Amino acid sequence: MNTQxxxxxxxxxxxxxxxxxxxxxxxxxxxxxxTDRFDMTRAAVKKHLTVLxxxxxxxxxxxxxxxxxRLEPMGMAPVxxxxxxxxxxxxxxLANLKKAIEGNQK
Amino acid sequence: MNTQxxxxxxxxxxxxxxxxxxxxxxxxxxxxxxTDRFDMTRAAVKKHLTVLxxxxxxxxxxxxxxxxxRLEPMGMAPVxxxxxxxxxxxxxxLANLKKAIEGNQK
DNA sequence: TCGTCGTGATACCAAATGGTTTTATATTAA
DNA sequence: TTAATATAAAACCATTTGGTATCACGACGA
Numbered sequence: 001m002n003t004q005x006x007x008x009x010x011x012x013x014x015x016x017x018x019x020x021x022x023x024x025x026x027x028x029x030x031x032x033x034x035t036d037r038f039d040m041t042r043a044a045v046k047k048h049l050t051v052l053x054x055x056x057x058x059x060x061x062x063x064x065x066x067x068x069x070r071l072e073p074m075g076m077a078p079v080x081x082x083x084x085x086x087x088x089x090x091x092x093x094l095a096n097l098k099k100a101i102e103g104n105q106k
Numbered sequence: 107m108n109t110q111x112x113x114x115x116x117x118x119x120x121x122x123x124x125x126x127x128x129x130x131x132x133x134x135x136x137x138x139x140x141t142d143r144f145d146m147t148r149a150a151v152k153k154h155l156t157v158l159x160x161x162x163x164x165x166x167x168x169x170x171x172x173x174x175x176r177l178e179p180m181g182m183a184p185v186x187x188x189x190x191x192x193x194x195x196x197x198x199x200l201a202n203l204k205k206a207i208e209g210n211q212k
Numbered sequence: 213t214c215g216t217c218g219t220g221a222t223a224c225c226a227a228a229t230g231g232t233t234t235t236a237t238a239t240t241a242a
Numbered sequence: 243t244t245a246a247t248a249t250a251a252a253a254c255c256a257t258t259t260g261g262t263a264t265c266a267c268g269a270c271g272a
Contacts, residue, residue: 006121013119014260015112018188025192032218044261046220051259065218065269073195082124083186086131089179120230138248150231152250157229171239171248217270222263229258240247 004056005078011055012079016040017048021057024071031067110162111184117161118185122146123154127163130177137173 011017020034031049035042049069052058056075061068117123126140137155141148155175158164162181167174 009119009124013115018115022191025195041262047260067219071195073192076189076192080189083182083189085128086179086182089131089177136248147232148249153230173249
């Protein structure tokens with residue numbers, strides 16, 4: 001019943017949202033700036049941002065009439081953690097990964 | 107446009123499907139065996155298995171009238187690969203992970 | 213102060229999603 | 243051969259999802 005894990009997986013399931021995450025990895029952006037880069041309305045982008053926020057993948061800061069959207073990289077931790085269960089199926093080089101993630105997880 | 111990445115993310119977005127993946131990590135199972143472990147019809151489980159198969163996360167082998175469903179761990183590689191882009195946001199221990207995955211990706 | 217700019221929120225819509233029931237088909241067992 | 247088993251496939255349904263258009267509102271600038 002880990003809703004954090006579920007919300008993060010759900011947020012990453014949509015290609016537009018993954019693109020947003022990649023864009024925010026380069027620089028923080030307002031909704032308007034993000035909308036300029038997509039062929040959809042501001043309202044649609046806003047909905048995606050809400051899902052990303054629910055998934056813990058971004059944070060939003062109000063600045064005047066603007067809203068600054070920033071990547072929250074640690075929001076991906078639940079996803080990586082879930083995936084790390086399967087490390088044993090890959091080769092030994094990947095075993096290090098699991099330990100690294102677990103060490104990073106709080 | 108990477109449909110493999112999209113299909114894998116989509117497949118993992120549903121909690122029932124993630125549970126199936128975990129179950130198949132322990133042992134291969136027929137649809138009937140999987141259905142016994144869920145509170146839903148065989149048809150519903152079958153639909154989830156189709157999505158998982160589309161995502162490259164399982165393989166199905168016909169054996170008589172049964173269908174053996176097996177985990178395909180490398181199906182998660184596109185997901186891990188996408189996520190590895192964000193390694194730079196975590197601490198240095200995670201840098202190893204990225205290299206490991208990339209080495210594994212052929 | 214007054215218009216405009218950036219955003220939030222709501223109502224609405226078509227399509228996708230996760231489920232069921234029903235019908236059909238191939239394989240196995242008696 | 244016949245009945246039971248394991249699955250497939252299709253029709254159907256309610257809800258969710260990804261999008262639009264519209265309206266409301268606080269913040270800024272002239």
